[in-house]
Amino acid sequence: MKKLLALALALCMIFALCATSAFAEGETVGVAMPTKDLQRWNQDGENMKNMLEEAGYKVDLQFASNDVQQQLNQVTNMINSGCSVIVIAAIEGSSLGSALDLAKEKGIPVIAYDRLLMESDAVSYYATFDNYMVGTKQGTYVKEALDLDNAEGPFNLEITAGDPGDNNARYFYQGAIDVLQPYLDEGKLVVKSGQIDFNDVATPTWKTEVAQQRASSILSSFYADGSDIDVWLCSNDSTALGVTNALEDAYDGEWPIITGQDCDISNVKNMIAGKQSMSVFKDTRTLAAQVVKMVGQILAGEEVDVNDTETYDNNVIVVPSYLCEPVFADVNNYEELLLDSGYYTADQLK
Ligand code: BGC
DSSP: OHHHHHHHHHHHHHHHHHHHHHHHHHOEEEEEESOSSSHHHHHHHHHHHHHHHHTTOEEEEEEOTTOHHHHHHHHHHHHHTTOSEEEEOOSSTTTTHHHHHHHHHTTOOEEEESSOOOSOSOOOEEEEEOHHHHHHHHHHHHHHHTTTTTOOOOEEEEEEOOOTTSHHHHHHHHHHHHHHHHHHHHTSEEOTTOOOSHHHHOOGGGOHHHHHHHHHHHHHHHSTTOOOOOEEEESSHHHHHHHHHHHHHHOOSOOOEEOOSSOOHHHHHHHHTTSOOEEEEOOHHHHHHHHHHHHHHHHTTOOOOOSBSSSOBOSSOBOOEEEEOOEEEETTTHIIIIIITTSSOGGGGO
16 A cells, blocks of 8 residues: 555656646746846846756847837737746836736736836736845945944045936935935035935946946046045946046045945956955846746746745835845955856956
């Protein structure tokens, strides 16, 4: 009897395995990425494609040159060509409404990838890094590097934030500002440009050149008298690069603390060269793996792994989310984080 039961169990397991992989094999997953211009989205796209293919899915991976209409067309095509699940890292969180409505009508689950899809009830899940925590890591770094609780100051600070069309940008900004606000209130941190509010410090499309232009104009308008800048709080690496370029062009004072996020290759090189103080490492392999798991759970009708059901309100629904943990990176731990883990090769950082 025991033998018969064991045989039956083994047969069931084999059947279940075959059924899952036959199921996976028929399915196409659409993956819509914002642009190839930034290193991270290339990595995110490639990681997800490889992992999904390994799991037996076909993948329709598209990049949209940061063009909202192009992304809308790509997502609409994914829906019409029969994708079973669509994963989207939006260029502009609120602009995909008509495609999302169509997905809902056809019963196609949509996963918001890294950036939340706004103003829609057609978003099934959201997977991202803890965006607010990214900001608190940047703010805490500044607080500790300047020893703000003990040092007398005042210190000059300028701020460069992200794209207003990206829901993440406000979380990064707020996370950092919440740490630094008491020192701004107390006058220990001074923003000579007076540009502090998110809308005054934002960088449309996150572009390096846009951040560089604004930084250059701040330098010529507020620091031409020779005053030092102690900190330039930048929300990510592409904007940190713009600020660094502007400083290299037109600043002779003591080199400031510069924050970042993503550990892009050029920025890691800048950290090694002492030009950027820190970054926040978001291992795109972790996020991709989480999303591949979500896709599998959705298609198998299983409960989907989430760890936050409160934070991410897209103005219509609170989207069940999985938040991965971002990691502080600087010149002291980049080898362990980025090289030992196989994220980059030593040659890439030369
Ligand atoms: C991502 C950041 C990235 C930025 C610019 C944000 O949505 O979370 O990692 O630096 O977009 O691409």
